[in-house]
């Protein structure tokens with residue numbers, strides 16, 4: 001079974017991709033991790049873009065991706081690619097996808113979840129004021145470092161990314177057989193609903 005998971009920031013898409021891939025014995029391919037861990041000649045090629053702050057071209061991502069996907073005998077979950085309709089079309093020409101799963105939360109829910117994140121300046125640990133507060137306010141549980149809200153997690157940035165998601169990523173749902181799952185539930189409940197819809 002070959003699946004694509006999409007969802008706005010804060011939807012828990014990555015967590016669900018991990019849970020479902022383990023349950024169904026599928027490869028979990030996070031494009032971000034894949035590009036960071038690529039080896040050999042391809043690494044040099046990827047770095048030549050990343051090091052100068054350029055986007056890695058679709059063709060190069062696909063080349064790396066297809067190589068990796070061929071190792072997945074039982075199928076895979078793609079997490080982080082495709083991000084837009086152009087990429088989805090290119091992927092469609094190369095490999096069959098059974099379903100796209102969208103983990104859906106509203107913009108309001110996404111903003112609430114992300115802006116309540118607090119990170120440790122020292123060790124990078126992430127807490128959440130609502131769902132996972134530190135034992136002492138403003139202080140990291142593991143290293144006693146100072147907790148702060150990253151620029152990335154501030155409302156204006158979250159809104160910008162949500163807009164890009166709606167404009168560019170969401171239309172992928174129209175290209176493939178798709179199902180939308182309510183991501184604003186307990187983690188187990190979301191996973192169960194995904195399994196029922198497959």
Ligand SMILES: [Zn+2]
Pocket residue numbers: 120121122123124125140141142143144145
């Ligand atoms: Zn810390």
